Amino acid sequence: QVQLVESGGGLVQAGGSLRLSCAASGRTFSTYAMGWFRQAPGKEREFVAAISWNGADTPYADSVKGRFTISRDNARDTVALQMTSLKPEDTAVYYCAASDHYYTNPKAYNYWGQGTQVTVSS
Numbered sequence: 001q002v003q004l005v006e007s008g009g010g011l012v013q014a015g016g017s018l019r020l021s022c023a024a025s026g027r028t029f030s031t032y033a034m035g036w037f038r039q040a041p042g043k044e045r046e047f048v049a050a051i052s053w054n055g056a057d058t059p060y061a062d063s064v065k066g067r068f069t070i071s072r073d074n075a076r077d078t079v080a081l082q083m084t085s086l087k088p089e090d091t092a093v094y095y096c097a098a099s100d101h102y103y104t105n106p107k108a109y110n111y112w113g114q115g116t117q118v119t120v121s122s
Contacts, residue, residue, distance in 0.1 A: 002026040002098045002111040009094060009116030012086055016120070020081040022096030022113055030054075030074040033102040035109060036081045038092035038118075048094070049081060050102035057102055064090075086120045093117050 008020040022034070035050040049060045049070040058070050067086075072079040079096060094116050097109035 002029070002032065004096050004098060004111055004113035006094065006096050006113040006116040009118045011119045011121065014086060014088055014120055014122050016086050017082070017084045018086065018118060020083065020094055020096075020116060020118070022079045022081075024077045024079070024098065029077040029098075032098040032111075033100065034070075034072060034079040035097045035099065035102065035104075035106075036070060036079075036094060037097060037106050037109075038090075038094045039115075040092040043092075045095070045106045047104040047106065050104065051079065052102045059102060059104060061104075083118070086118075088120045088122045091118060091120050 003025045006022050033052050036048040037045050038048050039045040047061050051058050051070045051072050069082040096113045098111040099109040
């Protein structure tokens with residue numbers, strides 16, 4: 001079992017930045033790949049970014065490539081999502097998740113946090 005808790009969401013103007021953090025507890029964090037997903041009202045949950053257990057592989061959704069950066073600190077059992085040049089369409093609840101591989105399909109993730117709201121005003 002892995003417990004995940006996100007933090008860092010909030011309200012920001014378009015063009016601004018936010019840093020989301022996800023703290024893990026439970027089984028060995030460093031053995032898991034981690035992903036960030038988001039879900040806007042009335043829409044399906046979508047992939048944002050993922051990172052392999054050692055940080056060597058970091059796929060991104062095309063919509064965030066060049067603006068968002070995923071990173072992890074296995075010594076602190078945390079994964080972060082640095083978001084820059086935010087747009088109103090980035091508004092959503094953001095979730096971190098853990099899996100055995102850095103999949104882009106949310107159905108492949110076993111463990112989920114409760115989510116943190118990100119709102120970008122125009």
